[in-house]
Amino acid sequence: MKLINLEESDFDAMNKRYRTNFINCLSGFKSLALAGTINNDGVTNLAPVSSVIHVGANPPLMGMLMRPNTVPRHTLKNILETGMWTLNHVSEDFYQQAHQSSARFDKEVSEFTALGIVEEYHSSKAPYVQKAKIKIGLSLEEKFDIQSNGTHFLVGRVTELILPEDIIADDGFIDLEAAGTLTVSGLDSYHKTNKLERLPYAKVSNL
Amino acid sequence: MKLINLEESDFDAMNKRYRTNFINCLSGFKSLALAGTINNDGVTNLAPVSSVIHVGANPPLMGMLMRPNTVPRHTLKNILETGMWTLNHVSEDFYQQAHQSSARFDKEVSEFTALGIVEEYHSSKAPYVQKAKIKIGLSLEEKFDIQSNGTHFLVGRVTELILPEDIIADDGFIDLEAAGTLTVSGLDSYHKTNKLERLPYAKVSNL
Numbered sequence: 001m002k003l004i005n006l007e008e009s010d011f012d013a014m015n016k017r018y019r020t021n022f023i024n025c026l027s028g029f030k031s032l033a034l035a036g037t038i039n040n041d042g043v044t045n046l047a048p049v050s051s052v053i054h055v056g057a058n059p060p061l062m063g064m065l066m067r068p069n070t071v072p073r074h075t076l077k078n079i080l081e082t083g084m085w086t087l088n089h090v091s092e093d094f095y096q097q098a099h100q101s102s103a104r105f106d107k108e109v110s111e112f113t114a115l116g117i118v119e120e121y122h123s124s125k126a127p128y129v130q131k132a133k134i135k136i137g138l139s140l141e142e143k144f145d146i147q148s149n150g151t152h153f154l155v156g157r158v159t160e161l162i163l164p165e166d167i168i169a170d171d172g173f174i175d176l177e178a179a180g181t182l183t184v185s186g187l188d189s190y191h192k193t194n195k196l197e198r199l200p201y202a203k204v205s206n207l
Numbered sequence: 208m209k210l211i212n213l214e215e216s217d218f219d220a221m222n223k224r225y226r227t228n229f230i231n232c233l234s235g236f237k238s239l240a241l242a243g244t245i246n247n248d249g250v251t252n253l254a255p256v257s258s259v260i261h262v263g264a265n266p267p268l269m270g271m272l273m274r275p276n277t278v279p280r281h282t283l284k285n286i287l288e289t290g291m292w293t294l295n296h297v298s299e300d301f302y303q304q305a306h307q308s309s310a311r312f313d314k315e316v317s318e319f320t321a322l323g324i325v326e327e328y329h330s331s332k333a334p335y336v337q338k339a340k341i342k343i344g345l346s347l348e349e350k351f352d353i354q355s356n357g358t359h360f361l362v363g364r365v366t367e368l369i370l371p372e373d374i375i376a377d378d379g380f381i382d383l384e385a386a387g388t389l390t391v392s393g394l395d396s397y398h399k400t401n402k403l404e405r406l407p408y409a410k411v412s413n414l
Binding site: 001002003004005006007008011014016017018019020021022023024025026027028029030031032033050051052053054055056057058059060061062063065087089092095096099100101102103104105114122123134136141142144146147148149151153155157158159160161162163164165166168169171172173174176177181182183185186188189190191192193194195196197198199200201202203204 | 208209210211212213214215218221223224225226227228229230231232233234235236237238239240257258259260261262263264265266267268269270272294296299302303306307308309310311312321329330341343348349351353354355356358360362364365366367368369370371372373375376378379380381383384388389390392393395396397398399400401402403404405406407408409410411
């Protein structure tokens with residue numbers, strides 16, 4: 001196994017497409033969801049997101065990174081318009097459709113319609129993906145503008161959640177593997193998971 | 208499959224430990240790395256992190272969420288002191304040690320020493336985990352304080368990278384599965400991955 005050691009000038013020297021693939025892989029395996037939104041004219045939008053993180057449990061908060069608004073970004077625009085969005089876990093039976101929703105559809109075109117993905121509505125104004133097993137409704141709490149590259153970090157509060165009861169363990173753990181939730185690496189590599197184990201709470205006295 | 212529909216009052220009604228497990232699972236599969244830091248007295252620190260996301264490729268940026276400083280947080284304190292940290296991908300051969308590094312060691316105790324994890328140094332002042340296959344050095348660019356719960360979102364620039372040459376594809380894609388990088392769900396569930404496929408760039412004309 002030959003190791004290589006790269007520094008900033010090496011990243012600068014990479015061609016754009018290569019660097020995009022390369023740097024996108026560094027963060028490790030990523031979450032995979034479809035973000036559902038609606039604008040004030042009632043046009044819905046769907047986009048794959050892989051930069052979602054846990055922010056806190058009480059109140060229940062999640063964070064999501066969004067690209068700059070320099071090209072049309074319907075998801076970000078809709079969230080800022082309505083203050084709401086949904087996250088819908090992506091599983092093996094529809095990851096190819098989910099990936100295809102990243103194509104640049106016109107703003108009048110709903111990815112739901114174009115891709116034949118059925119919408120579903122609950123308390124949130126924003127649409128859910130009917131076939132997703134885990135559906136999360138969020139309201140926008142905070143937006144941070146990242147100066148280094150013009151991206152935005154949104155913090156949302158979980159206002160609603162629809163999921164199968166039988167994947168929740170007695171201690172609150174949700175079995176994502178049983179739900180079929182996938183993970184993604186880089187821009188386009190989709191993966192199933194195989195659980196190794198759950199480990200007990202770490203204490204110094206365990207040593 | 209019986210579905211349940213939860214709203215904010217249901218989260219409020221959960222006991223603390225249950226809610227922590229539960230909400231931590233919602234973001235989906237997470238990245239898994241050990242964050243290596245050093246303070247100005249030369250004491251090193253190691254902590255597992257699972258809230259790392261890709262922020263941008265040019266310049267190469269990554270984001271990481273950190274808990275509030277209300278209890279001692281050596282990782283955050285050290286990053287703010289030195290402006291540097293490392294991220295070291297966790298693989299199957301040391302995930303149990305990595306998990307154990309989350310125990311509350313005293314500030315004078317290095318998790319490297321306590322857990323027998325060997326340090327390695329390159330250009331960064333911060334220590335790397337020798338046995339990690341993918342090692343990333345970062346410098347702090349921006350820090351955002353999340354008002355909703357007192358957490359912090361750090362944006363770091365990748366300054367250095369050490370990885371095996373043979374896991375990099377011709378188009379820049381890094382084969383994390385070949386590197387043995389794991390993913391985590393919730394607080395404590397560790398998973399290997401099985402690649403389904405890489406999908407081509409999505410275009411409207413593919414429909």
